[in-house]
Amino acid sequence: MQNVIMHIDSALFQVLNGILTSPPTDHLFIFLTSIRHTWPIYAILALFIGFTYKKQGIIALMALALTLGITDQFSTHVLKPMVNRERPCRQEATIRLLIPCGPGQSFPSTHAINNGCLAMFIGIMFPHMRLWILVFALLVSYSRIYVGVHYPLDVLGGLLIGAGFGLFTAMMLRRFSISTAKS
Numbered sequence: 019m020q021n022v023i024m025h026i027d028s029a030l031f032q033v034l035n036g037i038l039t040s041p042p043t044d045h046l047f048i049f050l051t052s053i054r055h056t057w058p059i060y061a062i063l064a065l066f067i068g069f070t071y072k073k074q075g076i077i078a079l080m081a082l083a084l085t086l087g088i089t090d091q092f093s094t095h096v097l098k099p100m101v102n103r104e105r106p107c108r109q110e111a112t113i114r115l116l117i118p119c120g121p122g123q124s125f126p127s128t129h130a131i132n133n134g135c136l137a138m139f140i141g142i143m144f145p146h147m148r149l150w151i152l153v154f155a156l157l158v159s160y161s162r163i164y165v166g167v168h169y170p171l172d173v174l175g176g177l178l179i180g181a182g183f184g185l186f187t188a189m190m191l192r193r194f195s196i197s198t199a200k201s
Contacts, residue, residue, distance in 0.1 A: 106168065131177075137184065
């Protein structure tokens with residue numbers, strides 16, 4: 019059964035990384051996959067939340083930052099070594115590799131874990147931002163397949179794991195009556 023799932027994942031990768039691509043979208047996904055390009059967007063979002071929601075926003079951002087630190091380390095130092103799946107850029111015979119392959123293992127995508135966590139947390143704590151942050155998180159996560167460094171299941175698994183962390187953190191803040199109602 020595992021071989022069948024891996025075969026389907028590889029075939030889906032070939033479609034998403036090869037067939038469903040174009041030069042204009044190459045530039046978009048190379049941009050979105052780089053933290054160097056996307057961190058300013060997240061910084062602007064954090065400033066907006068901090069200035070709009072004051073103390074509650076800052077508390078929420080601190081909880082999110084702590085959670086993202088945990089998810090990032092959990093993915094890199096626990097899950098990836100435990101699963102030990104090779105990246106498609108080292109496995110697939112046919113690949114469109116648009117960025118360097120990078121070190122480390124493939125499952126789960128740490129980009130997807132962090133973006134899934136961020137999207138779930140922001141979506142719960144700041145519902146009016148839910149759609150935009152979800153779309154952005156999905157595009158960043160998908161970019162990892164598009165540029166050739168992750169399989170679809172790496173991204174899907176990362177999004178689900180990250181969403182779980184984001185949900186847990188948001189529920190803990192709500193449990194302790196940390197509201198994001200404007201001050």
